Amino acid sequence: MKVYGQKKGVIIAVVLLLLLMVGTFAFQRDDEQKYDGEPDTEIQDDNNDNDPDTDSTTPAEEEENTDDELEGTQTVNGNGVQNGNLVNNQNGQGNNTNQGGNNNGNIPTFELSTEKLEASVESGNDVLTTTNSIDTTLNELLSQLEIAVSEGEEIISNPTTQTAIDEKQQEIDNLLDQIEDYLDDAYAKAEAAVELSETENTKENLDKATELVNLLPDGDRKDELLERIKDTTAPTITLNGDSSMTLEAGVDAYEELGATVTDNVDEKIENYQLTLINYSVGGIFNSIVENVDTTKVGTYEVVYTYTDKANNTTSVVRTVTVQDTIAPEYVTLRLLRIEPDYSTFAKNGDKIRVLVDFKEELAVLPKLKINNEVEVNFRFSGYREDSNTYLYMADYTIPTDESELAEGELSILVYGYADSSNNIGKDLDNSKINHDTQNMVIYDRTAPTYNFTNGNTFREKEVVVTDEYFDHMTIYNKFKHTVHV
Ligand SMILES: [Ca+2]
Numbered sequence: 001m002k003v004y005g006q007k008k009g010v011i012i013a014v015v016l017l018l019l020l021m022v023g024t025f026a027f028q029r030d031d032e033q034k035y036d037g038e039p040d041t042e043i044q045d046d047n048n049d050n051d052p053d054t055d056s057t058t059p060a061e062e063e064e065n066t067d068d069e070l071e072g073t074q075t076v077n078g079n080g081v082q083n084g085n086l087v088n089n090q091n092g093q094g095n096n097t098n099q100g101g102n103n104n105g106n107i108p109t110f111e112l113s114t115e116k117l118e119a120s121v122e123s124g125n126d127v128l129t130t131t132n133s134i135d136t137t138l139n140e141l142l143s144q145l146e147i148a149v150s151e152g153e154e155i156i157s158n159p160t161t162q163t164a165i166d167e168k169q170q171e172i173d174n175l176l177d178q179i180e181d182y183l184d185d186a187y188a189k190a191e192a193a194v195e196l197s198e199t200e201n202t203k204e205n206l207d208k209a210t211e212l213v214n215l216l217p218d219g220d221r222k223d224e225l226l227e228r229i230k231d232t233t234a235p236t237i238t239l240n241g242d243s244s245m246t247l248e249a250g251v252d253a254y255e256e257l258g259a260t261v262t263d264n265v266d267e268k269i270e271n272y273q274l275t276l277i278n279y280s281v282g283g284i285f286n287s288i289v290e291n292v293d294t295t296k297v298g299t300y301e302v303v304y305t306y307t308d309k310a311n312n313t314t315s316v317v318r319t320v321t322v323q324d325t326i327a328p329e330y331v332t333l334r335l336l337r338i339e340p341d342y343s344t345f346a347k348n349g350d351k352i353r354v355l356v357d358f359k360e361e362l363a364v365l366p367k368l369k370i371n372n373e374v375e376v377n378f379r380f381s382g383y384r385e386d387s388n389t390y391l392y393m394a395d396y397t398i399p400t401d402e403s404e405l406a407e408g409e410l411s412i413l414v415y416g417y418a419d420s421s422n423n424i425g426k427d428l429d430n431s432k433i434n435h436d437t438q439n440m441v442i443y444d445r446t447a448p449t450y451n452f453t454n455g456n457t458f459r460e461k462e463v464v465v466t467d468e469y470f471d472h473m474t475i476y477n478k479f480k481h482t483v484h485v
Pocket residue numbers: 231232233234235263264265266308310312
């Protein structure tokens with residue numbers, strides 16, 4: 001009701017105004033000057049009024065709107081009367097005339113252009129649907145845009161004033177500009193960080209690039225940048241101890257010291273252990289072994305391989321050469337009568353044995369010479385874990401018939417043996433036997449002799465028994481009493 005009352009007042013004011021203006025029309029040709037006059041105030045007031053019914057535009061505004069577009073224009077009619085509008089005005093001189101021509105009660109119509117706002121809203125919606133981010137600043141801009149777009153949509157469906165339309169459009173465009181600028185900057189920074197991570201492939205640079213790229217909205221551009229963030233630097237393996245060493249077979253031991261692994265990204269690894277050992281002999285690959293065996297001559301390539309989490313691999317080799325320049329050295333030499341039992345004395349038919357052990361395994365087995373007369377071959381008896389030595393033995397049974405051996409302490413000679421590098425060992429004789437712990441062996445094939453000192457067979461009082469290699473004899477008297485001497 002109030003609206004109609006107000007409207008009526010406006011209509012009356014306009015009619016009066018137009019009557020006045022018609023009066024002056026003949027004298028003033030300049031349309032614009034006509035609006036500089038008193039009616040302006042009232043029309044301007046109406047423009048600022050939110051009531052669509054009273055939102056009559058100034059002629060200038062209407063003209064502008066009409067010029068600007070034919071589509072996307074919402075025509076707002078003050079009271080629903082469309083006829084008698086500007087276009088139908090025969091003199092086409094402008095609104096003034098039109099208004100004059102509508103003197104009979106027609107309300108001027110005007111159009112609100114929402115086309116720009118619609119375009120901005122559309123752009124805004126595009127950005128909102130395609131832009132997601134975990135970036136706080138960007139998200140703040142996006143939520144502002146969301147509100148503005150939503151308000152813009154409301155204005156499009158229910159436009160009030162051109163100013164409101166234009167302002168919202170400006171607001172949306174401004175936000176879109178800010179978002180675009182912000183994204184341009186974010187992409188530039190992310191790309192620079194990625195580039196730096198490629199040239200200086202450090203963990204710090206890779207982490208920074210990842211962080212910046214992850215802030216970017218999802219999409220191909222982000223994916224491409226993520227693809228470029230890579231640890232392309234292979235790890236470094238530093239050996240603990242020498243990278244090449246030479247060990248003496250049977251003398252030196254190999255100690256596995258491991259290695260230290262460092263990487264631009266992966267954590268440091270202390271005492272990193274070998275991955276395999278290639279064993280070669282004479283420059284020809286033999287096998288993959290588990291340990292450096294310093295009893296076996298050859299080259300051991302101890303390989304340490306590490307692959308970082310980005311699949312960059314590094315291998316480092318420690319070359320261990322096991323050589324043998326030292327002839328085999330005996331540890332103990334023993335000479336025993338072993339059959340019929342262990343004894344110092346050996347007679348015909350008894351079995352003697354020579355045992356010798358070495359620090360290293362022999363490639364050429366020794367020979368044994370007894371009393372420089374008899375030659376016997378040694379055989380390998382076994383590895384002695386307690387002493388870490390290789391044991392060899394040679395047996396000889398003294399013939400039961402006439403032996404060629406000279407009586408007395410048996411002399412032995414161990415000779416003609418060598419290691420795998422053909423280092424020939426020294427001859428070993430009786431002097432190498434440790435008599436603190438080992439008895440000698442005395443060969444004695446001659447029976448003892450005896451004499452009656454008084455020559456009287458009936459009154460024998462004394463008997464003298466002699467034996468060159470005296471050990472233990474049992475003497476009987478005529479009464480079968482045993483006398484030990
Ligand atoms: Ca790496």
